[in-house]
Amino acid sequence: MTEAPALYRRVLLKLSGEALMGDLDYGIEPEVIQRIAGEIAQVRKLGIEVAIVIGGGNIFRGAGLARAGMDRVTGDYMGMLATVMNALAIQDALESLDVYARVMSAIQIHEVCEDYIRRRAVRHLEKGRVVIMAAGTGNPFFTTDSAAALRAIEIGADVLLKATKVSGVYDSDPLVNTNASLFDTVSFDQVLVDKLNVMDATAIVMCRDNNLPLRIFSMAEDDMLVRAMTDENVGTLVTT
Numbered sequence: 001m002t003e004a005p006a007l008y009r010r011v012l013l014k015l016s017g018e019a020l021m022g023d024l025d026y027g028i029e030p031e032v033i034q035r036i037a038g039e040i041a042q043v044r045k046l047g048i049e050v051a052i053v054i055g056g057g058n059i060f061r062g063a064g065l066a067r068a069g070m071d072r073v074t075g076d077y078m079g080m081l082a083t084v085m086n087a088l089a090i091q092d093a094l095e096s097l098d099v100y101a102r103v104m105s106a107i108q109i110h111e112v113c114e115d116y117i118r119r120r121a122v123r124h125l126e127k128g129r130v131v132i133m134a135a136g137t138g139n140p141f142f143t144t145d146s147a148a149a150l151r152a153i154e155i156g157a158d159v160l161l162k163a164t165k166v167s168g169v170y171d172s173d174p175l176v177n178t179n180a181s182l183f184d185t186v187s188f189d190q191v192l193v194d195k196l197n198v199m200d201a202t203a204i205v206m207c208r209d210n211n212l213p214l215r216i217f218s219m220a221e222d223d224m225l226v227r228a229m230t231d232e233n234v235g236t237l238v239t240t
Contacts, residue, residue, distance in 0.1 A: 004230040007159075010049040010125060011229070012152035013040075014145065014162045014199075017058035017086055019219065026058055028089050037093035039225040040130060044099055048229055049125040051155055052132045053148040054090060056082025076140035080107055083144065087134035088112060094130055101130040106138030106147070118154045125155065142202070149203040153210045160212055161228060162199060163219040168236030169198050185237045188214075198238060207238070214238040 015036070022029025043050055059082035066072035087103045094101040102124050103113035114120070116133060124131045136147040145162075152160040169191070170180040188208035191198050198204065198216055207214050217228050217235025228234045 006046045006048050006229050007232065008048055008229060010051070010155065010157050011043075012051045012053060012148060012155065012157040012160050013225070014148035014160065015052060015054050015090075016144075016164070017055040017082065018165075019058075019163060020086060020089070021058045024058075028058065028086070033089055033093045034096075035222070036219070036225075037090065037097055037099070039219070039223065040094060041097045041099045042223075042226045043229055044128070044130065046226070046229055049128070050130045051121065051125060051151065051157065052087075052090065052130065053136075053144055053151055054083050054086045054132065054134065055144040056080070056086055058082075059085060073140040076136075077107075080135040080138070083136060084109060084113065084134040087132040090132050099130055100128065101132060103132045103134055106133070106135040116151075121151075122155055131155075143200050145199040145203040146206065149199070149206040149212065152212055153206065157212070160207060160214045161225075162214065162216050163225070164216060165218060165220065167218045168216050169196055169238065171196075173197075183236045184233070185239065188238055188240060191238060204238075208240055211240060 020028045020033055022032040040050055056079045060078050066075045084105055091101040091103050104116040104121055105113045106116050108115055121131050133151050136142055136144050137150060166174055167182060169183045169186050172180045174180040188204050191204055215235050215237050219225055
């Protein structure tokens with residue numbers, strides 16, 4: 001593993017719920033979540049403060065059921081609850097590795113997690129705790145991508161890291177076009193104009209307008225999260 005110095009002081013990692021499924025059709029694959037927790041533990045050893053925003057698509061996707069006829073607001077709130085379940089699972093995996101972690105929710109569930117309060121979240125980070133931010137923004141119609149951008153800006157993160165199933169941002173869908181080209185860097189405006197589907201448009205605009213760099217990379221290989229903290233060539237960097 002590289003001994004290069006860390007590039008960042010504080011990061012926000014956006015994980016999709018699907019990242020926790022592994023080879024399962026839904027739910028959480030124990031081996032996958034333990035591997036992710038292990039990489040987060042390694043990042044903490046580099047002295048980097050880590051916040052996480054987690055999706056819930058491995059359990060429930062509100063927008064999909066809304067298209068099938070369910071009330072969108074109801075579906076979105078159900079999706080928020082799914083992210084809380086994932087956040088608790090990540091917390092448990094981290095604590096099994098002796099990494100202190102706190103789950104902070106945008107909706108009140110006092111029996112299992114704290115309310116999200118920006119100053120308290122920053123204080124947890126300063127004390128070396130991993131902060132797992134659940135329930136998106138707490139509002140329907142906003143994705144967890146938008147929540148990740150919002151929280152990263154609020155806590156003063158140096159970069160927003162989005163772990164995906166592909167190696168970065170391509171000029172077309174690499175799963176469809178085998179000749180798709182990977183960008184080393186790309187601008188927020190190009191992402192929006194060319195509809196490159198990096199994150200939803202709201203998240204991209206928030207990052208652009210607040211000068212928050214966004215790095216897209218794949219966690220399919222071992223130690224990719226640690227490499228993203230020390231190697232500027234990992235994935236695609238999206239900037240102004």
